Amino acid sequence: MTGAIVITTPAELRDRYQLGASVGLVPTMGSLHEGHLSLIRRAAAENDLAVVSAFVNPTQFNDPFDLARYPRSLERDVELATSAGANLVYAPEVATVYPAGFATRVHVDRITELWEGESRPGHFDAVATVVSILLNQVRPDRAYFGEKDFQQLAMIRQMHRDLAVPGEIVACPTVREPDGLAMSSRNARLSEGERAVAPVLYEALRAMDEAARGGERSSLKLAILGALIVKRALEIELEYLQVVNPETVEPLEVAIPGARAIVAATIGDTRLIDNLELLSGES
Numbered sequence: 001m002t003g004a005i006v007i008t009t010p011a012e013l014r015d016r017y018q019l020g021a022s023v024g025l026v027p028t029m030g031s032l033h034e035g036h037l038s039l040i041r042r043a044a045a046e047n048d049l050a051v052v053s054a055f056v057n058p059t060q061f062n063d064p065f066d067l068a069r070y071p072r073s074l075e076r077d078v079e080l081a082t083s084a085g086a087n088l089v090y091a092p093e094v095a096t097v098y099p100a101g102f103a104t105r106v107h108v109d110r111i112t113e114l115w116e117g118e119s120r121p122g123h124f125d126a127v128a129t130v131v132s133i134l135l136n137q138v139r140p141d142r143a144y145f146g147e148k149d150f151q152q153l154a155m156i157r158q159m160h161r162d163l164a165v166p167g168e169i170v171a172c173p174t175v176r177e178p179d180g181l182a183m184s185s186r187n188a189r190l191s192e193g194e195r196a197v198a199p200v201l202y203e204a205l206r207a208m209d210e211a212a213r214g215g216e217r218s219s220l221k222l223a224i225l226g227a228l229i230v231k232r233a234l235e236i237e238l239e240y241l242q243v244v245n246p247e248t249v250e251p252l253e254v255a256i257p258g259a260r261a262i263v264a265a266t267i268g269d270t271r272l273i274d275n276l277e278l279l280s281g282e283s
Helices: 010-015 034-046 064-069 074-083 123-138 150-162 185-189 192-197 200-213 219-230
Strands: 005-007 023-028 049-054 088-090 142-146 168-172 236-244 260-267 270-277
Touching: 010 123, 023 034, 023 123, 034 049, 034 074, 034 142, 034 168, 049 074, 049 123, 074 088, 088 123, 123 150, 142 150, 150 168, 150 260, 185 270, 200 219, 200 236, 200 260, 200 270, 219 236, 219 260
Parallel strands: 005 088, 023 049, 023 142, 049 088, 142 168
Antiparallel strands: 236 260, 260 270
């Protein structure tokens, strides 16, 4: 198998494009896992060229120590991306993304002020800015994002619409471990004991969905049900558990088909998030 070609500048990237060929982009910060690979496989299936960006975005880190310890393994990432069907890996230098004198940020109102926005000030601006840059540099026909970071996905969709960015944002279902834990690079930080209790987050979300399907539509009662399940695991500190509008992520009083149950919790020193669509398939 011929490996994916590593590209470091937008000009090199577009030199590889062929006239009329469709391009699918999977933006990542490297350290690929099965969740990323599922996105790459879909991009490869739906486009002539599948491009994976591997860029550790420094503006997403408030703590320089966290940035320094973030795993970087480009050779491994290229092998994994290739195995999933990627043709090109875009791995730009920081100066290529943020050239000297860079002084712009992208901010999306309202969506970024809730939940993750409260817990991680400035995070969504950093994500919106770097995604805007990558979309402009790669110029994909389709860009693929996982639903695990659901609030981030909602923000990117809003930004994409508001700025009339060409192409399409494609949402892909969360990939889970056999016990239901959403795949994330953060899972590697969990101790054996912490990893054993982490699936309770998904258990709580599923219980909320089952209760909604059984006729309970009060968002408050559904959230209480989920919280009681999470709190059975004493090792977990629940941050929030809510039923929200899937487009605005604002709280809903009544669960409707397509609503999202979202959760954030800390286990030991590791903060995990997850979400689940409620009443999927119902009208």
